[in-house]
Amino acid sequence: MNIRNVTVIFKKQLIELLRDKRTIFVIFILPLLLYPIMVVGFAQMSIFLIGKMAKETYKIVIENHVQAPELFSLIEADSQFSVVQVENADSALQIGDIQLFIRIPDGFEKKIASGDSDTLRISFNGAKEISDLSLDRLNGLVNDYRREIVSRRIENAGLDSTLVKPVFERTENVASEEKMGGMVFGRILALILVLMVITGAYYPSVDMVAGEKERGTLETLLVSPVGRIEIVIGKYLTVFVLALVNALLNLASMGLTIGVGLKAMGGNEIMGKMAFSIDIGTMAIILLELLPLAALFSAIFLAISAFANSYKEAQGYLTPVFLAAELPAMAAILPGIELSQGLAFVPVMNVALLFKAMMVGDFDPALIITVWLSTAVYAALALRWATSILSNEESLLSETKVSPLTSLFSRGKKSYKTNGEAGPVDSFILYAIAIALLFLIGVPAQMSNLIRGLAITEIFLVLLPPFLFVKQMKLNIKSTFRLKAPRLSGLLVMIPLTISGFFLITQFQVVFFKVFGLPFEYIESMQGILNTFKGLGPILGFAAIALLPAICEEFLFRGYILDGLTRGWGPVAGIIVSGVLFGAFHMDPNRLVSASILGIIFAMMVWRGDSLFYGITGHLVNNGIAFAIFIIGETPFTSRFFGENYAPIWATFAMAVIFGSTFYYLWNRLPNNIHNNEINHIT
């Protein structure tokens, strides 16, 4: 790589973009305006809302008030009540002219003074919120009034007043002002910051690849003696720098707004509640975390932009990706979602969650490193991907290649309409969507009702999206999902293959447990889930834990995702990556490896046999065994073969032989599918 060429390209790109009004606005002007506007807007709204509530006065009619002068004066003294007189109190209450109507019986306070009791009749209008609120307020007053009477009576009886109030309470909010402010405002700021970085990478990348293609300058660049890699790096650096400058400006503007702006308005009660401080150290960490995030999106956007032939088309591709990237960031601002060891690996969401935690001033330093590293790894992979796409002659010259994505997002165009094929990008997009849906809908649904939540997750979040993708892209359902008749012998052999595989994976977990001291949680975590199915009985339980996932997850992973990946990357990478994606989908570090292995085995057989049914059978058997072991419960048999200790060596040996021979049989006997040849041609 010639550094000089990279510099020449970088400089030229920078000059070009800095003369572009839109870039100037998004990168430089927007950050400077956004935060002050947000703060002011936020503050104005709070002032408006709180002010409105505080100013509200309740109109109250008190009938026969001379009978209760003491209560009457209490109510009159309350500034929120205004005692009025109307002709017909009942109908005034109905139409909302007044909020409360109190009827005081004759001789009320005299009766009370004599130690007797009496009833106040209070009418309110439950259909009006304000009437409800006024009732709360009145109840408070009446309680005070009641307490006063009680203590007077006790005093009269010569007793101590603690007699009727043995317990006092005093509440205290342990959250500091900063935390409170951070909670409300920090969440939104964390989101905005992440989104702005992504936005910063968006425009330059569209302009630099698709824009150049459209203007016909890219070909000229390609015939000059610059290496493809130099072009890619030059452009990449430009996007990266602009995204970073954008991030810096956002951060600076945010810091200034919070540090100077909010403090200046600190006298105000509402502003005070929003105020929180960010110290230099926190700023530095935030900046550090923004680096790999900017690198990640620069690469992703550049690569996708290469599929488009024009600026407009590129926007068509990038907007959905942009929105998909926003989802995990948005999820981060939901209350209740906190950064954990697992979530530290979810791209975008991890950074947003970390920022949220930092705004509140409460985070685990170890996670800073995890978030940074995982994002950096994603960024490196994305850059690798971008280079391979941008170095590909055909993706750079307009008429030669049509991206599979095209058909998804530009339906109007005739040439892309039919016969599209899924590619790796589509697989990842679908996967990202499924993960996002799992977080946003699946997890909450399962928390409120496990069975219904699981059914919703599997059917609507796992099974439905790949079908929608297939329909949108006008793909062939049968070939994408490999819905071809399997061989009966193949299906039958899948059963011993999976059983022995299950056994071996369990032993594998034991090895991890014994050798590395990792928690033995494969079976346990499964059992944790299984326990909740106790009430269901064997048939429904089997359906929920084995049948449903076996069908739905196979359509997603061994159907759509596998198909897209193998088309783009060939069978080896396609099978392995789809397996790992499957493993990661389980969101459980303890099961990542085992589920990935399982996913790879199923993917191999589905690909080899060109039928999804091999995967469904295997998945069904695997989950079925887990469920069966649970139903059987702790018996000498289960603890001997599937427990925390090594199974007898003969059993492991026998299972290994069964696994090896069934695997060998299947691999060689299944019809080698025709996709093979197609792939060889395309790659």
Place this chain on the structure above:
Amino acid sequence: MRDCTIVLAIGESKNYYFAMDSDIAIRLQNTTKVFYPPGAQPVTAVDALTLDIRRGEIFGLIGPNGAGKTTTLRMISTVLKPTSGNVEVAGFNTVSHSDDVRRILGFLSGNTGLYKNLKAREMVEFFGRLYGMPENDLHERTKRLFEMLEMTEYAETLCDALSSGTKQKVNIARTIIHDPPILVFDEPTVGLDVMVARTLTDFIIGLRDVGKTVIFSTHIMREAERLCDRIGIIHKGELLALGTLTELLQKTETNNLEDAFFSLAETPKLQV
């Protein structure tokens, strides 16, 4: 366009050397390019093309749209790799020595655009730098080229604001900034008005006068008749005929290139 000759001649002194001391500037041997559009039948854009282009000639590649002209020129200019067969430019293989090939080529196509946010001078100098020209030489040569093309007054204007004629001049300056011995023009006059097109064709003749090799494609037969020393007729990816204008007309017993083309396109393969 006489001035043009002078400036180009000055450039001659820093010429690049041919790797092979031969009369052949560009050699295609059984060159084939097949595209595999996803979800459709493979398309053979260029089919076993064998062709020599001599040093110092203007060679015209003639054929209708979709004949394979652009694909051929893109293979010559290293943008596309041949599916099979060889392409050599000045003795350098376009796949194994693509860097050398790009260094000695100048490339211009009809739909080549300019960076709209760069000034005319910046645009030309950017490419000069990519060709590794030293800054001093670059400024000097840019200045001379602008003078020669009578566009000095537009040097500091953003390309976006230039007229289409001036734009094409900037493109010409960009193409020859590094003084390439071989020039590739892919339908260079497409979409240009008559005046600008004429400037361009005059310029091509000027290039030959200073000893450059030019290969250019067009579907405008008149242009080819006026400019070319030799002409190759290409149709559906295959070379139908090759020779001087006179040879082609004699062989096909026609009076003009257009008739010659139709007579060839209807009778399969005829080597002149």
